[in-house]
Amino acid sequence: MPARYRLTYFNGRARAELIRLIFHAAGEEFEDNRIDTGSWQQLKPNTPFGALPILEFDGLVLAQSLAIARFLAREFGLAGKARFDEALVDSVVDTSNDILGDIVKIIFNEDDKxxxxxxxxxxxxxxxxxxxxxxxxxxxxxxxxxxxxxxDLTYADLAVFNALDQAVQAGLVQWQFFDRYKHISGLLRRLEETPRIAGYLKTRPHTPY
Structure with a gap:
């Protein structure tokens, strides 16, 4: 039986990795549809905003990475318990996304200086x-x-982990950089030891970004 959810993105972490982490943390099956640039050119005209990732489920299509992440976090109980907690969680996710945006700008900057x-x-x-x-x-x-x-675990924790993981992957810092931050370094270790997350981290594809 095919998975209910189908996530389409390129073969990289970037804007889709938080969504993948949410699925794995929740123990929810999904199709991780990784496409190349040729396939993307064919698919692009049929996407809501001409951008990836997109999530397909129950005959519906949802675009924009944070919209997808928030939707799934609420579906799977990873968005916070009370309304204000939900807002705090979202604020941390947005902050983590700012970090990710800075990383992306550095990685793809063609001006060396x-x-x-x-x-x-x-x-x-x-x-x-x-x-x-x-x-x-x-x-x-x-x-x-x-x-x-x-x-409890929320997708804010996953967003922090994802942003810092991508900073390391990009070669901007090493994991030891975070040791001076007690709570953050503790969270990173905890998530790396969480069985569902650990299993995914060991098996996910090695990609350039």
């Missing part, structure tokens, strides 16, 4: 400031649970 300048600014200023802000969120809203908002 500007690329080096942006990388230096990211590693020395932007990333430390953001990580300290996230540490403060852990301290204020984590309730000592080891998760960033509330007592």
């Amino acid at each position: 500007l690329k080096r300048e942006n990388q230096k600014k990211f590693v020395e200023n932007i990333l430390p400031f953001t990580l300290q802000s996230l540490e403060n969120m852990f301290a204020k809203h984590g309730k000592g649970s080891g998760y960033i908002i509330g007592p």
Whole structure:
């Protein structure tokens, strides 16, 4: 029987990896449809906004990575328990997406001089400031649970993990960079040891981005 959900994206992490992590954390089956650029040119005119990823389910199509992530997080109970908690979770996800946006801009910048300048600014200023802000969120809203908002895993935790994982994958920092942030480093270790996440991390394709 085919999976209910079909996620279409390129063979990379970038904008689709958070969605994949949500599926795996929730233990939900899905078709991870990874396409090449040739297939994309054929598919593009039939997508809602001419961009990937898209999610297909029950005869419906949903576009935009964060819209998909939020929808699935709410479907699978990974969005927070109360309305304000949901908003806090979304704020962390948006912040993590900002990190991811900075990473993408650095990776695909073809001006070597500007690329080096942006990388230096990211590693020395932007990333430390953001990580300290996230540490403060852990301290204020984590309730000592080891998760960033509330007592249970949410997709905010997955979003933080994903953004930092992609920073390492891009060669901008090493994992040891996060050791100075107690709550964040603890979360990274915890997620890496969570069976569903660990199983996926061991088997996911090695990709350039």
